[in-house]
Amino acid sequence: MxxxxxxxxxxxxxxxxxxxxxxxxxxxxxxxxxxxxxxxxxxxxxxxxxxxxxxxxxxxxxxxxxxxxxxxxxxxxxxxxxxxxxxxxxxxxxxxxxxxxxxxxxxxxxxxxxxxxxxxxxxxxxxxxxxxxxxxxxxxxxxxxxxxxxxxxxxxxxxxxxxxxxxxxxxxxxxxxxxxxxxxxxxxxxxxxxxxxxxxxxxxxxxxxxxxxxxxxxxxxxxxxxxxxxxxxxxxxxxxxxxxxxxxxxxxxxxxxxxxxxxxxxxxxxxxxxxxxxxxxxxxxxxxxxxxxxxxxxxxxxxxxxxxxxxxxxxxxxxxxxxxxxxxxxxxxxxxxxxxxxxxxxxxxxxxxxxxxxxxxxxxxxxxxxxxxxxxxxYDDLGMADRPRRVAVIGGGPAGMKAAVAAATRGHRVTLYEARSRLGGQANQAQLLPQRAEFGGLVTNLLEEVKRSGVEVVTRHPATPEDLLSAGYEHVVVATGAAPFTPPLERMGDLPVSQATELLTAAALPGGHVLVYDSQGDWVGVGIAEMLARAGARVTLAVNGLHVGESLQSYVRDSTAARLHDLGIGVMTYARVFGVDDDTVYLYHTGGAQPMVVEGVDHLVLACGGVPNVSPDDEDRWHDLPVTLIGDCLAPRTAEEAVYDGLKAAMTL
The missing domain is CATH 3.20.20.70 (Aldolase class I)
Structure with a gap:
């Protein structure tokens, strides 16, 4: 038609x-x-x-x-x-x-x-x-x-x-x-x-x-x-x-x-x-x-x-x-x-x-x-590579998908390996947060581009350096993401502590008085606080920053802050967590190092960014094969940096 x-x-x-x-x-x-x-x-x-x-x-x-x-x-x-x-x-x-x-x-x-x-x-x-x-x-x-x-x-x-x-x-x-x-x-x-x-x-x-x-x-x-x-x-x-x-x-x-x-x-x-x-x-x-x-x-x-x-x-x-x-x-x-x-x-x-x-x-x-x-x-025209290569991309999140698509567009023969059953990485979790369902469009769009690019996709396969060397790949792009970071905590009791990302797919959410500690000022802390409040918890959001959503674009931040206010979520700023006991969370005021004590807490939730899934020791395993690290396994950041890393990596091949 x-x-x-x-x-x-x-x-x-x-x-x-x-x-x-x-x-x-x-x-x-x-x-x-x-x-x-x-x-x-x-x-x-x-x-x-x-x-x-x-x-x-x-x-x-x-x-x-x-x-x-x-x-x-x-x-x-x-x-x-x-x-x-x-x-x-x-x-x-x-x-x-x-x-x-x-x-x-x-x-x-x-x-x-x-x-x-x-x-x-x-x-x-x-x-x-x-x-x-x-x-x-x-x-x-x-x-x-x-x-x-x-x-x-x-x-x-x-x-x-x-x-x-x-x-x-x-x-x-x-x-x-x-x-x-x-x-x-x-x-x-x-x-x-x-x-x-x-x-x-x-x-x-x-x-x-x-x-x-x-x-x-x-x-x-x-x-x-x-x-x-x-x-x-x-x-x-x-x-x-x-x-x-x-x-x-x-x-x-x-x-x-x-x-x-x-x-x-x-x-x-x-x-x-x-x-x-x-x-x-x-x-x-x-x-x-x-x-x-x-x-x-x-x-x-x-x-x-x-x-x-x-x-x-x-x-x-x-x-x-x-x-x-x-x-x-x-x-x-x-x-x-x-x-x-x-x-x-x-x-x-x-x-x-x-x-x-x-x-x-x-x-x-x-x-x-x-x-x-x-x-x-x-980047108006990505152009064709001087010499087509066999390229492996490990990790099917936004960084890996963009790298695979851009490399294939430039004429390389690309295989994309993902350890899980589906592509999308952390973006699959991000869309589960309140008011974030549309973020899943990032995955949908990249999946369509992968499909059209001719990239070979292999899921449920945690590729190793030894596998790829023996398979004859000439370059490897590693995009294996990051794991949640846990800050040092003095544990003086048995207060339950969870990572925010764990709760996105949990069978049940914690109730009672939940303190969410957000050290990043991004979508995760405010999103999980809103999710818990809507599920019936009494939520306190402790932010290591000047205000909620400090890393978010202002229109996103301000509309989110309005929802948190309407839900009755208490907000503490200038806060850095350092310890817990059975029902109390201990924090510092980062402007002056005075203690900030929150009593009567039933659960602590951490939203503290990530740790790269590729360590310096891991990098050394690739010494016989050219490797490019991209996305969160290089440095935990946002989807924007991940996708741009993928584009830049493909342009160097």
């Missing part, structure tokens, strides 16, 4: 302004940390061109600052000078040569400033001097003269995009950024022409649209990105969003709908909603929002698969679907869907670790399942 038959709405063209979009798949604007010094570079061109080459209909470029005060991070694009035009032109040509349409996001954050280039507290501007709680910013109210400068900056930036050959511009009024700060009566307390009534509060945004239209006419499509609901008590609700769109629709060519706000921890979760949020969760909200509107609507929000997008469009909730993380995870998703190859699509699992997680750490974007993302200059 053709893609048109399977997905008749998704793969039909659609017109926005003067542009005909070849299909309804949108790579929405998102920060990548790829640009350097505020300008387009080859890494960004390669990243976006790969999505265009694989059939994405509309690509919306990451934010471009329109005024010097718009620098909310040290790695955004800037469109406030004509010297930016050649870079944008390279991007437009790269995307358009493959039939994709390219729009640009025009941006001013107002008070939503994360960092400055020199590390000093920046001067932030907003509609009023209302504090921003998430980044602890105290903004300065804009003067009318500066408002005029910023409005002019939007118009001039749009003119530069037109000169570069970009086909549309999108004004970023979502997520509590500057236009939303004017719209929100709780943030905008002005008493001049830009505050008070709705007509005054919408004036800033209206002037921006008018100035853009004045400078570019009808040559560019003009869109607005808006949160349907900011998901915060002090944020804008749907009523203001509907009123804004109805007031401005005659000036716009489309609207792009999201949810949430950058201004609060809870609201910011919806900027990139994690796997705990339902797929396509804004569909009903969009149906309500667009009532009485004639504007084309793009909807974003956990739309991961072509069938989900098809359903959203067929329902009338949207005309196009933002599928950004789906395209980060699998740039070829559109072409696979068009070829009726749904099984071949590497589905996003909503972990947020290497996409938005990298951005929050100032690192270039990637994907834990597909580390080639964001690294297109190095």
């Amino acid at each position: 053709s893609a048109q038959g399977l997905f008749p709405h998704l793969f039909s063209p659609f017109r926005i302004g003067q542009c005909t979009i070849p299909n309804r798949i949108v790579f929405t604007g998102h920060d990548t940390c790829l640009p350097e010094e505020g300008v387009v570079n080859e890494a960004l061109v390669a990243y976006l061109e790969k999505r265009a080459r694989q059939g994405t209909g509309l690509i919306v470029l990451q934010v471009s600052g329109v005024h010097e005060t718009a620098r909310y991070t040290s790695h955004l694009l800037m469109a406030n000078g004509d010297d930016c035009i050649p870079g944008y032109r390279r991007l437009a040509e790269a995307c358009q040569r493959h039939g994709s349409v390219l729009f640009a996001q025009l941006f001013h954050p107002g008070r939503e400033i994360m960092e400055s280039a020199d590390g000093l507290k920046p001067v932030a501007y907003s509609a009023s001097g209302m504090p921003q709680e998430r980044f602890h910013v105290m903004p300065r109210a804009l003067s009318q003269g500066m408002i005029r400068e910023i409005v002019d900056g939007f118009g001039a930036a749009a003119r530069r995009m037109r000169e570069a050959g970009i086909q549309g511009v999108e004004i970023l009024a979502s997520h509590g950024y500057l236009p939303a700060q004017f719209l929100n009566p709780r943030v905008n307390t002005r008493d001049d022409d830009y505050g008070g009534s709705f007509a005054n509060r919408v004036r800033f945004l209206e002037e921006i649209i008018d100035e853009i239209r004045h400078q570019v006419g009808n040559e560019l499509a003009i869109g607005l990105r808006l949160s349907s609901d900011e998901r915060d008590e002090d944020g804008m609700g749907q009523t203001v969003a509907i009123e804004t769109l109805r007031h401005l629709q005659h000036k716009l060519d489309y609207v792009s709908v999201v949810a949430g706000t950058s201004a609060s921890l809870g609201g910011s979760v919806h900027i990139v909603p994690p796997m705990s949020v339902e797929n396509a969760y804004l569909q009903d909200e969009a149906l309500t929002l667009r009532g009485g509107l004639s504007l084309p609507l793009i909807l974003t929000g956990r739309i991961n698969q072509p069938h989900e997008a098809e359903s959203v469009i067929a329902s009338g909730a949207a005309d196009l679907c933002g599928m950004t993380r789906a395209l980060i995870c699998d740039p070829a998703m559109p072409s696979k869907a068009m070829d009726d190859d749904a099984d071949g699509i590497r589905a996003c699992i909503g972990c947020n670790q290497a996409c938005i997680g990298h951005f929050h750490r100032g690192l270039p974007i990637s994907c834990i399942q597909y580390p080639e993302s964001g690294r297109e200059l190095a």
